[in-house]
Amino acid sequence: MRTKLKSLLLPVIAFGMFSWSNAAEFPLAVKGKSNSLIHFDANANRPEIRAAVELQSYLRKITGAGDIQRVTNPTVFFRMKKDNADCTEILLATLENGNTLVPRDVYSKLEKASGNDAFYIKTDPVEKRILIIGKKPIGVLYGTYTFLEKYLGVRWFHPGPDGEYIPKNPNLKTGDIDDFQQPDIPVRTISCWEMSVKPWKLDDVRIWMARNKVQYSVNMTPNPQESLLDFYAWGNKPLSGGGGHMTFENAVPKYLFKDHPEYFPLVDGKRVCEDRSQRCLANPEVRKLLLDYALKVLPYTPEYMVSFNDSTYRRGAWCQCPECIKMGTYDGKFQISNLAHRFTSEIANEILKARPEAHISVEIYSEFRDLPTDPSIHYDKRVLGRYCPHQRCYVHHFDDPKCDYNAKLYKLFLDWKKICPKMELFDFYAYSNSPYSPMEYTLAHDLKLYKKHNLDQWFDDCTNHELPILSSNWPFYYVASKMAWDTSLDADKLLDEAYGIYYGAAAEPMKKYQAYRRELWESAPGHALYGGPKRMAYCLTVPGAEKRLKDFLDEADKLAANDPVLKRRIAAERGRLETFWVKEAQELKKVMAGQNNIPAQETGGKIVIDGKLDEEDWRKAELITGFLTSSENNKPGTPVEETRAKILYDKDNWYIGIEAMTEHAWAPVKTQVKKHDGSVWTDDCIEVFIVPPDGSADYYQWVVNSAGVFYDAKARSPEFESGAEVKTTVLKDRYVIEMRIPVSSMNLKLENGQEWRIHLSRTCQNLQPPKSVEESSLDGISNPNPALFRRAIIGKNIMRNGNFSEIVENKNLKARFPNRWGGTKVTLIEGEHNRNQVEIQSGGYLASYVGVPPSASPLLFSGTVTASGNGTLNIWLDSYARPPGDTRPAKNEIKRRIDPIKLTQEMVTYPFRFKLKPYEDGSLFFQVVDGTARVSGVGVVVEAEK
Numbered sequence: 023m024r025t026k027l028k029s030l031l032l033p034v035i036a037f038g039m040f041s042w043s044n045a046a047e048f049p050l051a052v053k054g055k056s057n058s059l060i061h062f063d064a065n066a067n068r069p070e071i072r073a074a075v076e077l078q079s080y081l082r083k084i085t086g087a088g089d090i091q092r093v094t095n096p097t098v099f100f101r102m103k104k105d106n107a108d109c110t111e112i113l114l115a116t117l118e119n120g121n122t123l124v125p126r127d128v129y130s131k132l133e134k135a136s137g138n139d140a141f142y143i144k145t146d147p148v149e150k151r152i153l154i155i156g157k158k159p160i161g162v163l164y165g166t167y168t169f170l171e172k173y174l175g176v177r178w179f180h181p182g183p184d185g186e187y188i189p190k191n192p193n194l195k196t197g198d199i200d201d202f203q204q205p206d207i208p209v210r211t212i213s214c215w216e217m218s219v220k221p222w223k224l225d226d227v228r229i230w231m232a233r234n235k236v237q238y239s240v241n242m243t244p245n246p247q248e249s250l251l252d253f254y255a256w257g258n259k260p261l262s263g264g265g266g267h268m269t270f271e272n273a274v275p276k277y278l279f280k281d282h283p284e285y286f287p288l289v290d291g292k293r294v295c296e297d298r299s300q301r302c303l304a305n306p307e308v309r310k311l312l313l314d315y316a317l318k319v320l321p322y323t324p325e326y327m328v329s330f331n332d333s334t335y336r337r338g339a340w341c342q343c344p345e346c347i348k349m350g351t352y353d354g355k356f357q358i359s360n361l362a363h364r365f366t367s368e369i370a371n372e373i374l375k376a377r378p379e380a381h382i383s384v385e386i387y388s389e390f391r392d393l394p395t396d397p398s399i400h401y402d403k404r405v406l407g408r409y410c411p412h413q414r415c416y417v418h419h420f421d422d423p424k425c426d427y428n429a430k431l432y433k434l435f436l437d438w439k440k441i442c443p444k445m446e447l448f449d450f451y452a453y454s455n456s457p458y459s460p461m462e463y464t465l466a467h468d469l470k471l472y473k474k475h476n477l478d479q480w481f482d483d484c485t486n487h488e489l490p491i492l493s494s495n496w497p498f499y500y501v502a503s504k505m506a507w508d509t510s511l512d513a514d515k516l517l518d519e520a521y522g523i524y525y526g527a528a529a530e531p532m533k534k535y536q537a538y539r540r541e542l543w544e545s546a547p548g549h550a551l552y553g554g555p556k557r558m559a560y561c562l563t564v565p566g567a568e569k570r571l572k573d574f575l576d577e578a579d580k581l582a583a584n585d586p587v588l589k590r591r592i593a594a595e596r597g598r599l600e601t602f603w604v605k606e607a608q609e610l611k612k613v614m615a616g617q618n619n620i621p622a623q624e625t626g627g628k629i630v631i632d633g634k635l636d637e638e639d640w641r642k643a644e645l646i647t648g649f650l651t652s653s654e655n656n657k658p659g660t661p662v663e664e665t666r667a668k669i670l671y672d673k674d675n676w677y678i679g680i681e682a683m684t685e686h687a688w689a690p691v692k693t694q695v696k697k698h699d700g701s702v703w704t705d706d707c708i709e710v711f712i713v714p715p716d717g718s719a720d721y722y723q724w725v726v727n728s729a730g731v732f733y734d735a736k737a738r739s740p741e742f743e744s745g746a747e748v749k750t751t752v753l754k755d756r757y758v759i760e761m762r763i764p765v766s767s768m769n770l771k772l773e774n775g776q777e778w779r780i781h782l783s784r785t786c787q788n789l790q791p792p793k794s795v796e797e798s799s800l801d802g803i804s805n806p807n808p809a810l811f812r813r814a815i816i817g818k819n820i821m822r823n824g825n826f827s828e829i830v831e832n833k834n835l836k837a838r839f840p841n842r843w844g845g846t847k848v849t850l851i852e853g854e855h856n857r858n859q860v861e862i863q864s865g866g867y868l869a870s871y872v873g874v875p876p877s878a879s880p881l882l883f884s885g886t887v888t889a890s891g892n893g894t895l896n897i898w899l900d901s902y903a904r905p906p907g908d909t910r911p912a913k914n915e916i917k918r919r920i921d922p923i924k925l926t927q928e929m930v931t932y933p934f935r936f937k938l939k940p941y942e943d944g945s946l947f948f949q950v951v952d953g954t955a956r957v958s959g960v961g962v963v964v965e966a967e968k
Contacts, residue, residue, distance in 0.1 A: 046145065046147035046197065046198055047195050047196075047197055048110045048145055048147075048150070048152055048195055048196050048197070049108075049110060049193075049194070049195040050081060050085065050090075050110055050112075050194040050195060050196065051081070051084075051085035051086075051087040051090070051191075051192060051193065051194045052192075052193055053192055053193065054085060054086040054087055054192035055087055055089065056085075056087040056089040056090040056091070056109070057087075057108070057109050057110060058081065058090060058109055058110040058111070058112055059090075059091055059092075059093055059109055059110075059111050059112070060074050060077050060078055060081075060090070060091065060092035060093070060112045060114065061092075061093055061094070061096070061111055061112065061113050061114065062074045062092065062093075062094060062113075062114040062115070063094065063114075063115060063116075063119040063120065064094040065119065066094075066114075066119070066159070067159050067255070068159070068252055068255035068256070069159040069160050069162060069163040069255055069256060069258075070114055070115075070116070070156075070159050070162045070163070072163055072232075072252065072255075072256060073114050073154070073162045073163045073165075073166035073167075074092045074114055074166075075092070076163075076166060076167070076170070076233075077092070077112065077114070077166050077169070077170065078090055078091070078092045080170050080174070080176055080188065081174075081194070083188050084174060084175075084176070084188060084189060084190060084191055084194055085191060085192050085193075085194045086190070086192055087192070108150065109150070110150055110151070110152060111149070111150060111151045111152070112151075112152045112154065113151055113152070113153045113154065113155075114154050114162050114165075114166065115153070115154075115155055115156075115162065116155070116156050116157070116158055116159055116161070116162060117129060117132055117133060117155070117156075117157055117158075120155060123153075124153065124155050125144065125146070125153075128142045128144055128153065128155055128202075131202050132155060132156075132157045132161075132202075133157070135157050135204050136204065136208065137157070137204055137205060137208050138157055138158035138160055138161060138258075139156075139157075139158070139160050139161050139164050139204070139205060139235070139258060140156070140157045140161050140202070140203065140204035141154065141155060141156045141157070141161040141162065141164055141165030141168070141202075141203055141204075142154075142155045142165070142201070142202045142203075143155075143165055143168065143169055143173075143199050143200075143201040143203075144199060144200050144201070145196075145197075145198050145199045145200070147198070152169075152196070152199070154166055154169055159255075160255075160256075160258040163232065163256065164203075164235045165203075167232070167233050167234070167235065168201075168203065168235070172201075173196050173199065174189070174194070174196070175187075175189040176188055176189070177520070177523055177524075178230055178233045178234055179496065179500055179520060179523075179524050180222075180230065180492075180493070180496035180499070180500065181219070181222045181223075181226040181227045181229070181230040181492075182222050182223075182226050182230075184587055184590055184591060184594075185230065185496070187523050187524070203507075203508075205235070205506070205507045205508075206469075206473045206506070206507065206508060206509040206510075207469070207472060207473065207477055207478075207479065207480050207506050207507075207509070208478055208479065209237060209446070209478065209479035209480070209481075210235070210236055210237055210479075210480055210502075210503075210506035210507065211236070211237045211238060211239070211479070211480070211481045211482070212231060212236055212238060212481075212482050212484050212499065212502065213238070213239065213481065213482070213483050213484055213485055214227060214238075214484040214485055214492060215485055215487070217487035218452070218484055218485045218486055218487045218491070218492065219484075219492050219493070220487075220490055220493070221490065221493060222492070222493060225253070227492065228253050228256070228257065229256075231257075231503070232256040232257070234500075234503035234504070235503065235507050236502075236503045236506070237257055237258045238257040239257060265316070265319075265326050265327035265328055265329060265383075266327045266329050266385070267329060267330070267331055269312070269327070269328055269329050269330065270300065270301045270308075270312070270330070270331070271331075272315060273311050273312040273314075273315035273316070274301050274308055274311050274312065276295055279293075279295035282307070283295070284302060284305060284307075285301055285302055285305055285307060285308050285311075286299060286301060286302060286341075287299050287300055287301065287302055287339065287340060287341035287342070287343075287346075288302065288341050288342050288343040288346075289339075289341075289342055290342070296339075298331040298339050299331070299339055300330055300331060300339050300340050300341060301341070302341045302343060302345075302346060303341060303346055303349060303361060303362075303365040304341070304343060304345030304346045304348070304349050305345075309365075309368075309369065312328075312369060313369060313372055313373065316328070316369075316373050317373065317376055317377065320373070320377055320380050325380075325381040325382075325383065326373070326380065326381070326382055326383070327382075327383045327384065327385065327408070328366045328369055328370060328373075328382065328383070328384050329366075329384065329385040329387070330362060330385070330388075330390060340358060340361065340389075346361060349361050349364055349365070350362075350364070352394075352395045352396035353395065355395065355907070356907060357392065357394065357395050357906065357907045358389045358390055358392070358907055359389075359390050359391070359392040359393065359394045359395075360394045360395060360396050360399065362389075362390035363384070363390065363394050363399050363441075364394070364396070364399055366384045367384075367399055367400065367401050367402075367405075370382045370384060370401060370402060370405045371402060374402055374404060374405075381404075381406070382404065382405050382406070383405065383406035383407070383408055383446070384401065384405060384406070384407055384408065384442070385408045385410065386407050386408060386409045386410060386438055386442070387408070387410040387412075387448075388410070388412070391409075391410065391412075391434070392434075392906050392907075393434060393437050393438060393441070394441070399441065400441045400442070401441060401442040401443075401444075403443050403444060404444070405442060405444060406442075406444050406445070406446055406478060406479065407438060407441075407442035407444065407445050407446065408445075408446045408448050408479075408481070409435055409438055409445055409446065409447055409448060410448040410450075411431045411435070411447070411448075411449070411450075412450065412552050413427055413431070413551050413552055414427055414428050414431045414450075414551060414552075415427040415428050415549035415550060415551050416449075416451055416454045416456065416461050416464055416550045416551065417461070417464065417543075417544070417548075417549055417550045417557065418464065418549070418642075419464060419467045419468060419471070420432050420435075420467075420468045420471060421468075421471055423626075424624075424626055425549070426818070426875055427549060427551060435447075439475065444478050445475070445477055445478060445479075446477070446478060446479035446480070446481055447472055447477055447479070447480050447481070448481045448483065449480070449481065449482045449483065450482075450483050450552045451465070451482055451484070451491070451495075451498070452482065452483060452484040452485070452486040452489070452491040452492075453483065453486050453552045453553065454550040454551055454552060454554060455489075455550065455553070455554055455555065455556050455557070456491075456495075456550045456556075456557060456558060457489045457490060457491055457494040457495065457558070457598070457602045458494040458495065458558060458598040458599070458601075458602040458603065459495065459543055459550065459557070459558050459602075460495075460497065460498070460536070460539055460540045460543050460544075461495065461498050461550070462495075462497050462498040462500075462501040462502070462513060462517070463513055463540065463544075465498060465501060465502055465505070466501055466505055466511075466513035469502075469505045469506055469509050470505075470509045472509075473509040480506055482502065484499075494598050494602060497517060497520070497536070500516075500517075500520060501513050501516060501517065504516055517536070518533065521533050521536060524591065525578065525588065525591065525592075526582075526585065526588055527581045527582060527583065527585065527588065528577075528578035528579070528581040528582045528588060528592060530581075531574045531575075531577040531578040531581065532574065532578045532592070532595075534574050535571060535574035535575060535578065535595070538567075538570060538571060538574070539561075539571065542561040542562070542564060542567055542645075543557075543558065543561055544641060544642065545564075545643070545644055545645040545668070546558070546560040546561050546563075546644070546645070547560055547621055547644045548560065556606050558602055558603055558606060559603075559606035559607050559609065559610040560607075560610065561603055561607070562603050562604060562607035563607065563610070563647045564645055564647050564664075564666070565647065565648070565649055565650075565660055565661065565664055565665075566660065566661075566664040566683075567664075568603075568604060568607070570664070571599060571603075572596075572599075575592060575595060575596050575599070578592050579592050618648075618801070618812055618813075618825050618827045618856045618857060619812050619813050619814070619815075619819075619825050619827070620646060620669055620778075620780045620812045620813065620814035621643075621644035621646065621669075622669045622670065622671055622676075622780075622814045622815075622816070623639070623642070623643050623644065623669075623670055623671075624670070624671060624672065624817075625639045625670050625671070625672045625677065626638070626639055627639060629670065629672075629677050629762065631747045631748070631749045631760050631761070631762050632749050632760065633730070633749035633750045633751035633758050633759070633760045634751060634758070634760070635668070635679045635681070635758060635760055639670055640668060640670070640679055643668040643669070643670055643679070644668065645666055645667070645668060646666075646667040646668065646669065646782070646800070648800050648801050649661055649664075649665045649667075649782075649784065649798045649799065649800060650798060650799070650800075650801060650802035651796060651797065651798045651802060652797070652799070652802040652803070652804040658801070658802030659802075661784075661786075661796060661798040662686050662786070662789055662796055663682070663683050663684060663685065663686055663687075663784075663786050663789070663796070663798075664683040664685075665680065665681070665682055665683065665708075665782075665784050665798065666680070666681040666683070667679065667680050667681075667782055669780065669814070671772050671816065672772070673771055673772050673773075674764055674765060674766065674771065674772070675762050675763060675764050675765065675772075676712065676761075676762075676763040676765065676772075677760070677761065677762055677763075678710055678759070678760070678761040678763065679758075679759070679760055679761075680708050680758065680759040680760075680782075681756050681757075681758055682706070682708060682728075682756055682757050682758075682759070682784060683755060683756045684755055684756055684757065684788070685755050685756075686789060686790070687788045687789070688788055688789055688790040688791070688794065689788040689794075690788065691706045691728045691752065691757055691787075691788055692704075692705045692706045692727075692787040692788055693705050693706065693727050693728050693729045693731075695727060695731055696729070696731060697731065698731065698732065698733070699733050699734070699735075699740045700731065700733065701733075702725040702726065702727050702731055702732060702733045703725050703733070703785060704787075705727040705728070705785075705787065706727060706728055706757075706785060706786055706787045706788060707725050707726060707727045707728075707784070707785050708725070708726050708759055708782065708783070708784050709723065709724065709725045709726075709782065709783045709784070709785075709799075710723070710724040710725075710726070710761070710763075710780070710781075710782055711723050711780065711781040711782070711783075711806055711808075711811060712763070712768075712778065712779070712780050713778065713779035713780075713808045713811055714765070714768050714770050714778060715770075715776045715777050715778055715886075715931060716768075716770065720736060720737045721736075721737065721779075721781075721806060721808050721811075722734070722735070722736050722742070722744065722768065723735045723736075723738070723806070724744065724746060724761070724763070726748055726750070726759050726761065727750075728750055728752050728757035728759075729750060730748045730749055730750040730759075732746065732748050734746060742767075743767070744763055744764070744767045745764050745766075745767050746761055746762065746763045746764070747761070747762040748760070748761050748762075772816050773816060774816055774817035774884055774963045774965055775815075775816065775817060775884030775885065775886060775933060775935075775961070775962075775963050776815070776816040776886075777813055777814070777815055777816075777886045777888065777931050777959075777961055778813070778814045778816070779808055779811035779812065779813055779814065780811060780812055780814050781799065781800055781803065781806060781808075781810075781811040781812065782799065782800050783797065783798065783799030783800070783803075783804075784797070784798050784799065785797050786798075800812060801856070809857075809929065810854070810857055813825060813888075813959055813961065815886070815961040815963065816963070817884070817963030817965065818963055818964075819961050819962065819963060820872060820873060820874065820875070820962050820963065820964060821870070821872065821885070821946075821960050821961055821962040822842050822870075822873065823840055823841050823842045823843065823870075824959055824960040824961050824962070825858075825959045826840040826843070826850075826858040826859065826860060826958070826959065827840075827856055827858065828840065828841040828842075829841065829850065829852070829858070832844065835848070837849075837850065838850055838852075839860075840858065840860065842870050842871070843860070843868060843869070843870045844868075844869055844870070845860075845862070845866060845867050845868040845869050846865075846866045846867055847862060847863035847864075847865060847866025847867075848860055848861065848862050848863075848866055848867075848868050849861045849863075851956065857958065858958075859956045859957060859958045860956070860957045861954060861955070861956050862891075862948065862949070862950040862954065862955045862956075862957065863950070863954055864893060864950055864951060864952060864953055864954060865949075865950070865951065866949070866950060867947050867948060867949040867950075868947070868948045868949075868957060869945050869946065869947045869948070870945060870946055870960075871944070871945045872899075872943065872944060872945065872946055872962060873943065874938065874942065874943040874944075874964055875964065876906075876941055876943075877938075877940060877941065877964075877966070878905075878940050878941070879940060879966055879967070880937060880938060880939060880940060880966075880967045881937075881938040881942070881964045881965065881966060881967060882935065882936075882937060882938075882964065882965050882966070882967045883899070883935060883936040883937070883938050883962065883964050884933070884934075884935050884962070884963050884964070884965070885933070885934050885935070885946070885960065885961060885962040885963075886931050886932065886933050886934070886959075886960070886961045887931070887932050887934070887948060887957060887959070887960050888929055888930070888931045888932075888957065888958045888959045888960075889923075889925060889929070889930065889932065889948075889955050889956060889957045889958070890925060890926065890927055890928055890929040890930065890955070890956050891925035891926075891927075891950065891953055891954050891955030891956055892925060892927065892953040892954060893925055893950045893951055893952045893953020893954060893955055894922045894923065894924055894925070894950070894951050894952055894953070895922065895923040895924075895925055895932075895948060895949070895950055895955055896919070896922050896923075896947075896948070896949040896950075896951065897919070897920050897923070897934050897946070897947070897948055897949075898917055898918060898919040898920075898946075898947050898949075899916075899917070899918040899936055899944050899945070899946055899947070900914035900916070900917055900944050900945050900947065901914065901915070901916045901917075901918065901938070901942050901943060901944025901945075902914060902915045902916060902942070902943065902944060903915075903916070903939045903940065903941045903942045903943075904941055904943075905940065905941045906941075912943075914944060914945070916939075916942065916944070918936045920934045920935075920936075925950075925953070925955055929956075929958060937967060938964070946960070946962070948960075
């Protein structure tokens with residue numbers, strides 16, 4: 023989108039109260055009396071009429087001038103009257119009905135615009151006229167809403183009256199405007215229905231979408247009411263004519279099976295017609311029926327989608343006849359995508375041959391989302407490919423190479439663009455199990471990415487009726503509406519302005535509230551994807567986070583005073599916090615005894631040690647939770663001051679980032695020690711303990727104060743010099759420590775599969791007397807005991823619940839046992855600080871399904887098991903390989919073993935490795951013979967075989 027403004031001297035937050043010098047002025051009201059006329063064509067259609075009505079209504083609300091009129095007669099008639107001689111005309115017109123009034127430069131610009139929703143807002147000081155010209159009627163509507171928002175300060179943050187902001191100005195005027203706009207992403211759709219928009223009404227949601235230039239579909243019904251026709255016109259989204267998942271249900275209906283079973287799939291030697299059955303795509307009559315149906319429908323609708331049933335979980339839905347197998351086979355291997363896209367590309371070509379102007383789309387979805395292996399399959403450049411990235415993660419950017427889910431799907435998207443250049447991205451934010459989650463920053467990045475790839479359409483499926491996604495994530499949809507139109511916008515600036523207006527007098531604490539929510543969300547572990555876990559449940563596992571958020575809300579509530587709208591807005595935020603974060607966090611705590619690992623993450627770029635923690639890697643790193651105090655009776659408690667920690671690594675270094683909050687400090691942070699290796703522990707300080715994977719029980723220790731002075735030692739010997747680099751920053755409410763610890767000082771390198779142990783503790787010396795000193799640490803462990811330190815696995819640990827921290831009732835064992843684990847002759851031994859173990863009796867085994875990420879290349883499977891005992895430990899992997907398209911059920915066909923391990927009474931970490939075939943996956947087994955064993959943890963990472 024390109025915009026040129028000649029002299030807009032105040033930012034939009036001034037809400038239309040402009041001060042102009044050396045420029046024309048266009049008064050719209052003076053002292054609450056009208057000084058403007060809204061002129062539109064007598065033969066205007068629905069969007070133009072809507073534009074005139076909305077403009078009149080909002081001008082009256084802003085100015086209090088109830089006499090502002092909209093007219094169809096020429097403005098000159100009204101200017102003949104003395105009172106109206108100098109009134110400002112606001113002309114609403116399209117190129118078609120306003121061609122004699124539209125300046126040539128405006129006409130030429132709009133005529134060349136690529137989309138129908140382009141518009142031009144331009145002032146004419148000679149004629150005292152503000153022109154809002156659309157290429158088509160929908161452009162007039164969008165131009166009018168932009169005029170109200172950008173130049174007069176109106177806002178529509180979310181549907182309903184509480185989402186609207188209208189400034190008040192009885193002396194409303196504007197200055198010179200020269201503003202051409204067209205969308206960066208031509209089609210921008212949010213799909214929803216009456217059950218998915220609660221507590222709002224569907225009509226209110228459609229109005230909000232139109233006001234924010236978002237398109238939507240309206241399903242027409244027999245005998246539609248007048249209002250439904252209005253919504254259809256304002257939605258600016260054509261109906262698809264009976265295609266999509268219903269393509270074959272309509273074109274080759276099931277009743278034909280009785281007389282023509284050959285139209286339906288051959289499954290296990292028999293023609294079937296079941297739920298979600300596809301059709302026999304090699305049958306020429308099926309092709310003819312579909313082509314005839316499409317050509318009959320197209321005169322009624324400008325778009326037709328050719329697709330299939332979603333039969334991902336329906337075995338035998340695709341035809342297995344020899345002709346269909348042949349259609350789907352390339353280089354001796356059958357693939358569903360070959361079969362599906364050979365058929366749809368050929369059908370699309372035939373439709374376009376008969377109707378070259380038709381808009382044809384195909385779905386790249388489900389089982390037929392894989393890239394065809396046959397290089398001859400491609401689509402005409404006029405065909406739109408609807409790419410559906412099921413299982414993409416909405417925490418991470420779509421092009422984030424470190425996100426396993428997205429890296430694969432993004433590469434697939436790029437490969438598809440080579441086959442089908444015209445693409446739509448079909449997102450599923452609403453189905454990522456993430457209500458009240460600030461995903462708008464991910465979307466903002468991705469919309470810029472989509473623009474870079476010249477994406478033709480963006481579609482978000484917001485039809486989830488089980489969760490109130492639209493209302494709970496209203497900032498997300500506000501950002502979506504703005505940045506899908508103009509991807510150059512900055513989401514941070516956009517929301518800073520939005521929160522300033524929306525929360526008014528309570529803006530300062532509410533901005534802090536929203537910023538902290540974002541920090542908690544982005545630092546929580548895991549992913550957010552279609553049907554995935556409720557990631558927001560982890561956001562309040564940070565000690566003190568819930569209280570801090572509620573304190574912000576309490577402060578905002580006081581500042582809201584007696585403003586009823588502001589009170590309702592803050593109450594809504596409080597309700598969402600309680601429903602989606604607090605309640606889910608409580609449920610999570612029931613099944614998880616607590617975090618007992620270190621979620622260390624590998625760096626993606628250079629870390630500059632400057633005490634700021636401002637690199638992208640730090641922002642994305644997971645928070646380390648579980649700082650507790652230890653009392654005399656060893657019962658842990660919540661510290662007065664919160665401590666936030668994150669840990670990164672590269673092949674040569676550990677990076678430690680600490681934010682030590684000082685919000686309850688009674689005195690300045692104590693920083694008296696100035697000398698390296700001095701008694702730093704007598705100051706306010708942080709301690710770091712690291713145990714390397716070298717088989718020794720020695721730990722390395724660093725004690726750092728807020729001035730960056732540190733003590734380092736090995737097994738309490740200060741002669742050890744680590745070569746650590748430390749920088750700190752002291753802020754008003756915290757001090758920040760950033761450390762780089764080279765592992766060369768320990769004569770090691772960081773390698774995938776290693777198991778390190780790390781511990782953190784903190785001393786506060788400046789709290790309110792009488793108890794001015796407080797010590798806290800991970801899990802409340804006051805005395806450094808390496809056996810109780812948390813494990814840190816180098817690489818992405820794919821062994822779920824490998825630390826046995828999540829305990830559930832195991833139905834097979836009829837006892838409490840680690841989730842995702844099973845076995846025979848096994849017993850859970852629950853330990854102090856959630857350091858649980860599993861005991862295995864002789865002849866018994868412990869087992870868990872691994873879930874190796876699918877890979878077309880061989881992988882190196884590196885694991886560790888920490889165990890003690892008096893028997894022999896056998897380790898093996900029962901596995902199978904299932905490439906895409908291989909529909910055989912999972913069955914253990916491969917057994918990989920390592921040499922038996924003779925256990926000792928000391929707890930030792932043993933490494934093991936397997937080489938995997940492409941697409942191999944399976945279950946890991948640990949068996950004990952001639953004795954017993956105790957296992958305290960299992961870790962597994964996989965990487966491409968070098």
